[in-house]
Amino acid sequence: MPLHLEIVTPEKKVFSDTVANVYLPGADGELGILPAHGALVTALAPGELRYEKDGVVTALAIGNGFAEVTLEKVNILTDMALGDDQIDAAAAEEAIQRAEKQLLSIDHAAEIEEVAHLRLQIAKSLAQLKIKRRHH
Amino acid sequence: MANLRDIRRRIKSVKNTAQITRAMQLVAAAKMKKAQDQAIAGRDYANQLNEVLVNLKANFEEETHTLLQARQGKRELMLVVSTDKGLCGALNTNLFKKVRSESGDETHYVTVGKKLRTILSKLGKEMIADFEVKDPVPFAEARPISRFLTKQFLDGHYDKISIAFNNFVTVMNQEPTIIQLLPLSSETVGEAQEFEGVGFSVVPGAVDPSKDYKFEPSPMEVLDALLPLYINFQVYQTLVESRASEHSARMVAMKAATDNAKKFIKELTLEYNKARQAAITSELLEITTKEPSFRSSALLSMPTSHKPATSLPFSMRWKFVTAPTAWKPLSFWKCNNTSAMAGCALLRCLRPMA
Structure with a gap:
């Protein structure tokens, strides 16, 4: 099947x-x-x-x-x-750093959605890096 | 009769305009193709999203989710998606008419696109936010908009949120449309979409809802995660539809402008030729009517040795200079073959008399 x-x-x-x-x-x-x-x-x-x-x-x-x-x-x-082949490791790492920096600077209690969004961005970038690193 | 130089100047300026409008037409055509492709590409996603929603609907109690609950209040927020640039026909005007006829005085607005933002703010409407969207529309740019709208709704500032945009039906036809974004009515979620353009044409029930789906982690959690996606996608789709409408409207408007300019050039050229011909005719007429004085005064006073048969053009010029009327001898020499030939023929007639 x-x-x-x-x-x-x-x-x-x-x-x-x-x-x-x-x-x-x-x-x-x-x-x-x-x-x-x-x-x-x-x-x-x-x-x-x-x-x-x-x-x-x-x-x-x-x-x-x-x-x-x-x-x-x-x-x-x-x-x-x-x-x-579509993943740019450097861009992904940069995105993680940027998101982490932003996470530190915003008010976690007030901007729950923004925090969730940034965490999601980090998770997505990490997923990209994971694929990239496995194959090199 | 219009001045020859003025007509020539006008022809030149109309030609320039035609060149610009033609370039704009080509650019708009290319962009329209892209925007259409983008809208079509979104269709697969819309279908899948819809399938999942259809399946979900069988599994949750209606009206259980905040985003699905209809409210009693009348406070409305409208997202108006217009264009940043003009020269796209009556697109924005039609959308504005629709917005004005369908929204109350108390409606507040969020705008995408400069054109209607300017108009709405001139009218003193309450504008609470403005977003700029790149071209072509990146999916990521729909998120801040949908998030903002959802937040306004969930915070209880507004009871209803709608979107006014130009729905792309065909290249020639864009329809100003208003859809309700929030609350998501439980009837329309997971049903056929009302977009008739290239974007949505979703046939519901592609999946047999009687299939016993298992939901992970739970139906409610899936719904929680899915509804924001759905809203986001609807906003994205309206942006893409508007873009496709904008480019096709501009293409059509610019094509009309180019055609008009070409027609205008044709008319002006005809007028120019007529005016030129008339000028030549009157020049020749004056030559013939001035002939007696020419013979009696100027030519006869010349020494005979200066009067060879071949020297007629020279003597003509000489006559122009001395003639009392406002002659422009140069224009005579510049005229084209036909009139030059006519002139020569006339001169040949004059020769025996001279």
């Missing part, structure tokens, strides 16, 4: 093909999806998504979003999906 994986961001459809398996960074921890998985909707945390196609495992850094899993397909809905 094939498993169809689709990854979309607001800007474009990043990936759409049949794969052997998918590993997702779920909000509660990593999920491994094989064909014929039960119907599931899960929130995603920024992290690493891996899928295997023709024996080759590919990793993508993804942002937060959702995954919808049915028997034969996995739909990923996220605001970021970057492959190894």
Whole structure:
């Protein structure tokens, strides 16, 4: 039974093909999806998504979003999906430093949303770095 | 009759204008293509988002989320998405008409785009914020706007938040549209979108809702995380639609301007040629009518040796200088082949008389 994986961001459809398996960074921890998985909707945390196609495992850094899993397909809905070659490690590190500096300067009690957003930025950048470092 | 030089000057200036409008038309066409592609690219995301929402809807009690609850109050906040630049036809005017007819006196405004911001502030409307959006619209720029609007709603400053924008229907047709952003009405969430343009044309129920979905961490938490995304995406989509509308309206307006200028140049050229021809005709007429005096006074007083048959052009010039009327001999020599030939023919007629 094939498993169809689709990854979309607001800007474009990043990936759409049949794969052997998918590993997702779920909000509660990593999920491994094989064909014929039960119907599931899960929130995603920024992290690493891996899928295997023709024996080759590919990793993508993804942002937060959702995954919808049915028997034969996995739909990923996220605001970021970057492959190894699209990640700029220096820019990611810079983004982390910038966000951390900002985190120190703002009032955490008053700007809960801003804090959450900055933490999210850091998590997304870390996910990028993780992918980059693994492959070099 | 208009002065020849004036007409020539006008033709030149209209040509310049046509060049500019043509350039603007081409630029707008390229940008429109990009904006359209962007709006189409968002469609996959919209479909997926919608699928998840359809599935969720079966699992949560309606009206349980603050963002879904309708309120009694009438305080309204409207996000008006206009353009930064003009020269895009009646786009902003139409949007403004729509805004004015659909919003009450008490409505407060948030603006994107300079054009309607200027108009609304001139009218003394309450403006609480203004955002600038780059071109092409980056997804990240929708976030501060949607976050600001959501915050205004959740803090209880406003009971209803809507967006006024130009919906891109076709290249020739942009429709000013007002949609309600907040509270998200539970009827429209997860249903077909009202955008008919390139952006949304979502068919609901692509997924069988009877499927027993499991939600992780929990339906409520998924909803909590999903609704802000949904709002964010709607704001993004309206921005993209507006951009596509702006560029297509500008392209159409500039095409009309270029065509007009070309027509105008044609008319002016015709007028110019007519005026030039008339000037030549009157010059020739004057030559013929002045012939008797020419013969009696000037030419006859010249020594015979200065009157070879081939010297007629010289003698003509000489005659112009001495003629009492305001002649411009140079213009005679500058005229084109046809009139020069006509002039020569006339001169040949004059020769025997001289």
